Amino acid sequence: MNTPGEAQHYTLALLVKLFEHLPLSVIVQILYDIVCQLHQSCIKWGFLKPYMSCTTFSISIFHAFSHQWPCQIIYHLCKTIGYGLLDGEGAERLWHSLSQLIAYGQVAGFHVRMYHLxxxxxxxxxxxxxxxxxxxxxxxxACNAKWMEATQVLASCRFEEQVLYNEWEKQVQVQTKPLPCMFLSLTL
Structure with a gap:
């Protein structure tokens, strides 16, 4: 990597290499800062096409709130099935634990830097x-406490779980559809 910024081709290349070593029955859950853009590129341009059926996309908790509302509804970690109570910040914690080596690593030689890392x-x-x-x-x-609380809330709402899922799908459809175009007509 020799350019600043988030370049999708690096992520796509890593994912293709990963999928080459996995059976197609494995579900790969992708947590990425700008996963909404990556997912849309995959849909629009057919990237990762053979693997899309076994892939889910989500944004980590920390980055989700910097996205627009439709992205939060679709890709927020707490609203995506299969991620549980994960916050998606494991890599951030790892990099933070290594941050003390940055200044030293900039002046150290390659082998010394690799040894210290x-x-x-x-x-x-x-x-x-x-x-x-x-x-x-x-x-x-913590999981047991959340499970008990969720079970109590679900039991008290008097609706079947499937009804709630259907209502959520309707809400997502309404809140993610494009806004109507408003044209300003000027009459002289």
Whole structure:
């Protein structure tokens, strides 16, 4: 990568390479800052066409609110089926943990930079494994609490789940359709 900005061709090339190594029965969930643009490009230009049936697209929690309302309705992580309570910020946390190496890495040689990155990643991996049990326990309690709350809310609303899904689909259709064109007629 030698240009600034988000270039879709890098993402598409990585995804094609990933799909070459996966069976078509695997569902790939793509979390990307500008996934709405990537998804529309895939639809319009046929990118990833053989893999679209086993792919879902979503925007991480942090980036979702900088998008327009229709993007939030369609691609927000909490509104996309299959992502659970994921926030999609794992890579951001990883880069933050490595940020202390940026200044040093700019002046270090290639091999020294790779050694330090590798050492830092190994340390983070060992530390993460050591704390994994407590993290899983905390997440399990949080999931159970959310499940209980959602079950109570669903039971109290007096509607079947399928009716709610259908209403949500109608709401998405209405709130994502193009706005009518308003022409200003000037009469002289």
């Amino acid at each position: 590798n050492s830092q990643l190994e340390f983070a991996n060992e530390e993460g494994l050591f704390k994994l049990g407590g993290w899983l326990r905390c997440k399990l309690f």
